[in-house]
Amino acid sequence: MNDIHRLQHWFSSRRGRMVSIAVLIVALAGAAIGVRGWRGDDKSGIPAPTPSTEGPTSMVGRAPLTGLPTAEDLDRPAVTVKISNTPDAHPQRGLADADIVFVEPITGGTTRLAAIFHSKLPAQVGPVRSLRPMDAALIGPTKGIVADTMADRWVLDYVDRVADLDDLGTLRVPADTYRLDDTRQASSVTIGYGGSATANWTYDTASHRWLRAEKWSRHVIENDGQVAADNVIMLTANRDTSFPKAKPTMTILDVFDASGPLKLFTGDKVVTGRWSKGAVNESFKFTTTDGKPMLLAPGTTWVECALTTMPIQTR
Template identity: 30%
Template sequence: MTRTRRARALLVLLAVALPLVGCGADEPAPAAAPSTTAAAPTTTAAPSTPASQPVAPLTGLPVAAVDPRPALAVKIENPPIARPQAGLTEADIVWEQLVEGGTSRLVAVYQSRVPASIGPVRSTRPMDPAITAPLHGLFATSGGQVPYLQAVSAAGLQLFSFDAGDDGFARQGPRSAPHNVYLDPAPLYAAADPAHQAPPAAQFGYAPTAGTQTTVVAGAPTARLDLRLSPEAVPSWTWNPLARVWERAEGADPAFAADGVRVAATNVVVLRVEVVETGALDPAGNHVPETLLTGRGGQAVVATAGRTATVTWSKGSDADPVVLTAADGSPVLLAPGTTWVELVPTGSGSVTTVP
């Protein structure tokens, strides 16, 4: 190879080697060119608000969905000859009222549960519209005096009567008339007209969490509640801490339903009420009393969770529910569950709490 050719070859080798200088392990590699693609912005999902749990309107108990049926109020008798009654433990709310002869009669209200048989069913009384009108539902009775029946319809309820020949009523069982009328509720629900098919509004307020019931916040421990509506009607309620219910007794006798289940309630609400004579007579010649509720108010005792609290009650029109107000002016909150409302006369009646 000539000197000129060797020189050219050397120049080529140098040209190839020079770009490699500075790329050894001890030197940093050239920085990569910045990317022209913007990074995707970081997003935070909005916190989801859990849907509120639906509750049964007449018990405040959580349900998967509120049953669309209306409330059904049934007039049930309560003297010794009528006991044990059928369907009593399935009622959401039961009202006990004083009637003629010193005995008591019940208005049992069904919505979340409906038994196959209810009774013995008896006739309506003048205070029934004030009790049941806020439900705007169905009312079942064996019959009654014409003005009382007309008042039920005028209060916005759909009336069903055994005496009128409506379906669902029948005489059955070993008792003699008039203590043997029983009701199958299914035909009444089937006959509900378009204006009486909606579920009722809530009748009482319920505590959202355990420990916020009015009696727990501002009440006193109570083992038993003794009531006197008359010399013949002396129910009592004893707290069962294991079952967490108030168990009913009629005088000294524990109260049971026809199916053998003990009659009990989550809440007992006692309203002190004025009872007056109407001037009307029953078939036996007894004067028919009326409990005054509409446009009235007074003292009340609420029993919940083994405790009682003295509160006040008030009611506007027939269509308005009873309003319970605590001593501090706040709405009374019951425990979710079943409720018995006791209408105890201010004159002849009495309420005794036993610690």
């Protein structure tokens, strides 16, 4: 079975499938079902720096999406995989190797993940699920490819119309510090998505990382333990009501040509600031409350995207 046929087979089912990252890299043309190339102004959408008040250091020998040292040649596209996050999808596979993960509310009490892989490529990732309209703005800046189980025709048409294809471009070189303006201690944060999807992050003093749980259980990855991140971003946005074909139960966030508040949790600190984003393929910009650039610590980043009406509690 050739690479294209294998991808068509994997993406033909609605849930429970795992996707081979190696085959996705081979299929760069995006001809297989559920694989699309993306073009934008840069590949990073999120900078990845060290927790310091010093100026940015050289990114030579560092992974572009994490800022971590690497001896590997990373001249390859980023790969985004849409992953189910319902209780029956756990434990998921491959998430520990993601550089950036977006958590998207998709309907009442349900979230879905957009996991971006670049510095590490796991053998398998899943279970794979479908695209949503807001994926265009979240993944557009990566200039990579995305694996999914398709979507409603109007969603596919929208994504294909607003996201350019087949130009890998160059990776953005992130800065490597974050400013410590407007910070305070933090040990946990809860995001009220509703139902079983309500999520909690707790700072682990032993590993100096943030650990994720959902209302019903720790968030566990197959063979990799609990989900952990070096940076956790709480990004809140208004509801996007501009899609007439969207079902009333579908949650879509207004995340381009827009702005809103955010909180960055890194180390044992929380930094308050704002996010802004221009067109679909432009990067997110994060600033502190006084307008200075807010950059991140080296490592993995999870971005929890929530409606402004969803409660966020920090302790």
